[in-house]
Amino acid sequence: MAPKIYKTLIIGAGISGIGCAHKLSENSSEFRIISPDIGGRIISSENGMVQYGAYYVMSIYHNVASWVNKGRRISPSKLMFRKSNHSYNILDRKLFTHLAQLIRLVLILRKFKKHYELFKQKSVYGSQVTCLKNDSYLWDLYNSDAESFIEKNKIKEIVYDYLAEVLHGTTFTPLKNLNAFTFLHFSLPLIVPIYEFKFKKDEVLKSIKDKWVRDAVEKIQYDHDHNRYEVLTKKQKSYFCEYLVVATPPQISKKLLKLKTHLRKTAKAHMFHLSGRIKPDWNKGEEDLFEDQNRMLAIAHQKDNSYLFYTTEAKPDFGKYFFNHKIIKHIFWNPAFHIGGSNIIDFIQGEKLFLIGDNNICGMEDSYIYGMYVANKILGKALD
Ligand SMILES: Cc1cc2nc3c(=O)[nH]c(=O)nc-3n(C[C@H](O)[C@H](O)[C@H](O)COP(=O)(O)OP(=O)(O)OC[C@H]3O[C@@H](n4cnc5c(N)ncnc54)[C@H](O)[C@@H]3O)c2cc1C
Numbered sequence: 001m002a003p004k005i006y007k008t009l010i011i012g013a014g015i016s017g018i019g020c021a022h023k024l025s026e027n028s029s030e031f032r033i034i035s036p037d038i039g040g041r042i043i044s045s046e047n048g049m050v051q052y053g054a055y056y057v058m059s060i061y062h063n064v065a066s067w068v069n070k071g072r073r074i075s076p077s078k079l080m081f082r083k084s085n086h087s088y089n090i091l092d093r094k095l096f097t098h099l100a101q102l103i104r105l106v107l108i109l110r111k112f113k114k115h116y117e118l119f120k121q122k123s124v125y126g127s128q129v130t131c132l133k134n135d136s137y138l139w140d141l142y143n144s145d146a147e148s149f150i151e152k153n154k155i156k157e158i159v160y161d162y163l164a165e166v167l168h169g170t171t172f173t174p175l176k177n178l179n180a181f182t183f184l185h186f187s188l189p190l191i192v193p194i195y196e197f198k199f200k201k202d203e204v205l206k207s208i209k210d211k212w213v214r215d216a217v218e219k220i221q222y223d224h225d226h227n228r229y230e231v232l233t234k235k236q237k238s239y240f241c242e243y244l245v246v247a248t249p250p251q252i253s254k255k256l257l258k259l260k261t262h263l264r265k266t267a268k269a270h271m272f273h274l275s276g277r278i279k280p281d282w283n284k285g286e287e288d289l290f291e292d293q294n295r296m297l298a299i300a301h302q303k304d305n306s307y308l309f310y311t312t313e314a315k316p317d318f319g320k321y322f323f324n325h326k327i328i329k330h331i332f333w334n335p336a337f338h339i340g341g342s343n344i345i346d347f348i349q350g351e352k353l354f355l356i357g358d359n360n361i362c363g364m365e366d367s368y369i370y371g372m373y374v375a376n377k378i379l380g381k382a383l384d
Contacts, residue, residue: 006032008378009231009241011217011256013208014040015064015364016356017247019371021208027379034213034233040249041336042199042364045329049198050273050302052331054364056194060117061365063372067204071196072303074189080285081165084294089285094161101158108153109191112141112184120365124372125383128360129346138181143342146175146183163187165289169298169310172267177340185361213239220244220256222350229353243352243378247371250338250345250359257349263359265340269297269333272309274318276325337362347374
């Protein structure tokens with residue numbers, strides 16, 4: 001019997017795969033999505049209240065907005081900045097000493113936001129790489145390192161007193177490894193409200209329930225005689241398709257597609273979800289953020305009085321921060337994401353073969369948009 005040939009197979013049901021699946025669904029285009037889970041790096045505690053992977057959404061995440069319920073606002077006034085010998089909050093004297101730098105930084109971020117928002121809009125219908133190259137301001141940022149950009153724009157003190165800690169806690173990467181685009185992208189929370197969120201996993205599940213194949217892909221091959229892709233899975237099944245969308249994390253996509261391209265540098269971190277009694281010194285804000293050289297990355301105080309503890313150490317000294325503690329969950333994010341440097345991967349990898357995800361630009365909203373773009377490409381609605 002001739003095998004069933006699906007129009008599209010999506011591999012991976014993280015937010016990029018979901019973006020693609022949703023757009024195809026809306027247009028009644030046939031597909032299956034093969035993945036061991038739904039949500040990927042959007043993963044939460046059993047009651048869904050504490051986010052173990054992606055942690056915040058920005059108010060400008062217009063596309064993923066329908067899949068999340070916004071929670072508590074993460075307010076800059078509740079951040080505690082931790083240097084080796086002292087700590088301070090946003091309203092410290094430093095802010096006023098560097099007022100001119102702060103104004104310069106805000107103006108830069110406003111310019112970046114304008115370009116970035118337009119780039120996102122265009123990326124729904126055009127290739128991410130082309131859209132980035134077509135905006136010379138963003139393209140130059142992507143290919144410049146953050147440190148030179150900071151030096152050139154004379155914003156060093158304000159950055160190293162505040163933003164370096166925020167970036168260290170959110171990218172798990174020292175500033176010197178970031179490009180200027182990523183630096184500004186992850187600094188947007190200075191001018192854009194950000195919120196904790198709850199992922200509407202049940203609604204996602206409902207929308208793709210009949211299309212989800214719970215399995216993992218082990219091999220991809222192209223059948224030249226029949227012009228179709230064959231996908232072989234862990235459960236030893238074969239699936240065939242005309243269009244193939246690989247929406248796995250970059251290091252897995254690289255392996256599946258046997259890519260020679262170098263990915264961006266990885267960032268890794270241990271995340272511990274803890275309950276316990278925190279010491280008073282560590283109970284002054286809602287988020288503790290640590291400087292670049294520290295192995296501690298962040299402590300996020302949860303609404304239910306538990307804590308998310310991020311560090312590069314597998315066995316941190318919890319006793320420094322807690323009178324007593326219990327580990328509810330430990331995840332070693334290895335990698336958490338690819339974020340260092342400027343290595344770009346093209347989404348179009350061959351005849352009817354697409355690779356999406358967060359190698360080039362990290363974050364839920366961007367990943368979702370690229371899923372939408374690839375769906376538009378399959379539907380013949382893209383502009384390129
Ligand atoms: C700790 C942490 C904190 C973060 N914080 C934020 C944040 O605050 N805000 C933000 O916007 N972003 C944040 N991010 C980044 C964000 O989570 C990612 O950029 C985004 O979720 C990537 O989505 P994706 O679909 O490309 O990849 P993933 O979410 O990794 O999804 C990939 C999918 O592929 C599946 N898969 C893997 N291997 C196979 C296989 N062999 N066969 C089939 N399927 C497979 C996986 O199971 C998964 O479902 C964070 C990430 C981490 C790890």
